[in-house]
Amino acid sequence: MISRRDFVKAVSGVVAAAGAVHPLLTWAAQDSPVVIPGEAGMIVRSARFFDLEMPPEFFDSWITPAPHFFVRNHMHEPSTLDPETWQLTVSGEVERPLTLMFADLVRMEPHTVTNTLECAGNGRAFQHPHVPGVQWQKGAVGTARFSGPRLRDVLQRAGVKPTGKHVMFHGLDEVPGKVPPFIRSIPIEKACDEDTLIAMRMNGEALTKHHGFPARALVPGWVGAASCKWLSEIKVLDKEFDGNFMKPGYRYPNHPLKPGDPLNLDDSHVLTALTVKSVIAGPTDDWTSSSRSIHIRGAAWAGEAEIVKVEISTDAGATWQAAQLGRDRSKYAWRLWSHNWKAPKAGDYAILSRATDSQGRTQPETAEWNPSGYLYNAYDQVKIHVQS
């Protein structure tokens, strides 16, 4: 862990640079050019609002570099972000409402959490019948080291009243038309968890604009939507926030639905922690191998739970072999895994992966269908051709 002085120095040093996004790559959406931070190979789901997906082959790094980290925006990104004038207010059910400047947060003791952040809608494209929304396949997920003050330290300064039960986040994203603003809340228990942060850094650098500069909430193990970007307002509430992105948005049926059935809001709950899931990074789909020896690899994660097992099947699920789990681990981070397999003969094969976690959950063959396509976690699959 870095010292507070190093943290202050490091954050201050990059402030000027972080405001200006390096114009490595651009995409002209209609008449408004959008700067794309991704390295070559990132999948553009939408240039406006900006949604960028990581392709499967980038899943083989335990820490996802920021240029490979997926981007999900519900709205326009803030048009101006000036760390000199940026403020974070803390209000609601608190004894002492606060207004914090960038420098105030930088002076607080930082904490680092390595977290796998996944969009609730990752895998939506695989739901049948199809559901509306960004058609994410496998890569609306990434793992990074997030650093910043603990949210509970900020809340403690403000003094949460006994009536404070939920903590609401509001960011600076710009709302088009009559769209409801992106405001959500988390329960006070999760807000006061030692690993819930006001993150200001990602992988040792200031957050990029696309990832929430200058500060974002980081709610580890939970769906990405909980980790509000461009954070400007924290409000302690006596009940869950009542707004579009809490209800009907980001809700999951209490009981499995028949595919195609509507969600009964009165029989649903707001999404919190991620579920158990694995993705095959390689070989990639449609790959042709000149050798029968195949190095199968990927990543597996389970939100607040731990991955205990990843298994591979090359015979349509009749038998499964345990993959080897990678050395790198951290409470909320994915585990990389790998498995060496020798194809018995030339031909076409489907490779399946499934993960099991410390809560006893195993990826299902078919994901539970729901009308927004949340938490898709069926076995992953790639099809390959072995030549010799």
Added chain:
Amino acid sequence: MLRAQSPELPAGPAQAKVTTACTECHESRIISQQRLSKGAWTKEVDKMIKWGAVVDPADRDSFIEYLNTNFPSDKAPEQMPRVASARKR
């Protein structure tokens, strides 16, 4: 710098009006990547009207018809572009 244009929505009776109403906020690809039933398209159009999309009430049905014709649930998925490098490596 690499520049690429968002594709135009497919030709059809409501193409111009759909383009004007939707691309006020969205890139065309967020529409063309959807594969929805007519019922689901109806819900989406009504939601977007509620959220500020400027659609003449007389055009609502033609919007739904156009979207359902071009982006139905049984059509093959669209291939999305990858970011290409602006620098030679």
